[in-house]
Amino acid sequence: MAWKAEIIAVGSELLLGQICNTNAQFLSKQLAELGIDVYYHTVVGDNPKRLREAILTAQNRSNLLIFTGGLGPTKDDLTKETIADALGKKLTMDDDALTDIQAYFKKVNRSMSENNKKQALVLDGSTILPNTTGMAPGMALLDSDITYMLLPGPPKELQPMFLQFARDYLLERLGMKEQIVSKVLRFYGIGESQLEADIEDLIDKQTNPTIAPLAGDHEVTLRLTAKHQSLAEANRLIDLTESEIRNRVGEYLFGYDEDTIYSVLFQNIKESQYTLASAESLTGGLFAEKMTSFPGASNVIKGALVCYTNDVKENVLGVSKETLEQEGAVSRKCALEMAESVKTMMKTDIGVSFTGVAGPEKLDNQPVGTVFIGIALPNKETIVHKLQLAGSRESIKHRTAKSGCHLLLKELFK
Structure with missing residues (x-):
């Protein structure tokens, strides 16, 4: 049976924009790894009439309905009551869940109010999903060829519950005995459309592993997912596909899984025992802020200078007055002098500079998005790269x- 999944998040706070729907993002990723397609994301407020309408709509188009939120003790927590009513099911008290809730209140030395017992009510005939980090249990129920799964709203409760119990329930329903292995490949400097064009034939013939492209935050990722009864064989299939992809677009690959381009650069510089300093104009210290967010940053980043005005560029950093007057602050020559000066000033192995026009108006007769990045390396000539970027000022x-x-990764470790 091909599953069509729908994630239904319950909570007026989501509609009001008070919190982000991170549960849907988490669940979609987890379901993708299981090979379950998510067709719809639905958000509905704490209103039984509208929730019932959402349930009826979902029943007509999906056969795996995963609900998040609305399992708590208050009057507006109506998820399981509304589902029970829609399915004609009773709610029964789960003794194990009630015992766990009572034990929790005893542990924190608080008296348990009567309404907390409500959290131990479950759909009659459902499989209970224990809550190891909270009180309200989750549950799963198969009814008329549709699987209903109810999970708590707080991510700190939902995520452990899914990984420890709900995932196994779904695997059993799928009849899967294979090992599932996923690996995320992260790329920078290539657009999503270009990356897909370069590996289009691999995507078209994908079976096992599957290849799922995703763009976001100025980067592109590919999620490779393989299934096999042998974990070693699943990993081998992943490695073979990755090798084919690297042969085509490997120059843009910078990391894997939870890596960021900052963490990869930091780790490479740290392992090489280099030191780094930055001179930043349009970025306003953003590069240094990111690079100093890692433990042990003081062994890698010696310092940074935000030189936003020409006066600071000249009188603090040491960029020549002639360069600023004749070439301008947004120029190849200025970026070169900035990188070399900050490297000398802070006695580091590497100096990197950022100067350009973030907008909204042009500067030094350069259009918005013109950027120069200078890289002063140990025992090499300083390199300056010119970029033409688009987007908002912040982007x-x-x-x-x-x-x-x-660019630092390419120049230092190519």
């Missing part, structure tokens, strides 16, 4: 800082 700043990471 240009972030893309500039990430581009600096990408």
Whole structure:
């Protein structure tokens, strides 16, 4: 049976924008790894009439309905009551869940109010999903060829429950005995459309592993997912596909899984025992802020200078007055002098500089999005890269800082 999944998040706070629907993102990723397609995301407020309408709509188009939120003790927590009513099911008290809730209140030395017992009510005939980090249990129920799964709203409760119990329930329903292995490949400096075009034939013939492209935050990722009864064989299939992809677009690959382009650059510089300093104009210290967020940063990043005005570029950093007057602050020559000066000033192995036009107006007769990145390396000539970026002011700043990471990785470790 091909599953069509729908994630239904319950909570007026989601509609009001008070919190983000991170549960849907988490569940979609987890279901993708199981080979279950998510067709719809639905958000509905704490209203039984509208929730019932959402259930009826989902029943007509999906056969795996996963609900998040609305399992708590208050009057507006109506998820399981509304589902029970829609399915004609009774709610029964789960003794194990009630015992766990009573034990929790005893542990924290608080008296348990009567309404907390409500959290131990479950759909009659459902499989209970224990809550190891909270009180309300989850549950799963098969009814008329549709699987209903109810999970708590707080991510700290939902995520452990899914990974420890709900995932196994779904695997059993799928009849899967294979090992599932996923690996995320992260790319920078290539657009999603270009990456897909370069590996289009691999995507078209994908079976096992599957290849799922995803763009976001100025980067592109590919999620490779393989299934096999042998874990070693699943990993081998992943490695073979990755090798084919690397042969085509490997120059843009910077990391895997939870890596960021900043963490990869930091780790490479740390392992090489280099030191780094930055001179930042349009990025305003963004690069240094990101690079100093890792433990042990003081062994890698000696310092940074935010030189936003020409006066600071000249009188603090030491960029020549002639360069600023004749070439301008947004120029190849200025970026070169900034990188070399900050490297000398802070006595580091590497100096990197960022100067350009973030907008909204042009500067030094350079259009918005013009960026120069200078890289002063140990025992090499200083290199300056010119970029022409598009987007909002904030987007240009972030893309500039990430581009600096990408270029440093290429120049230092190619």
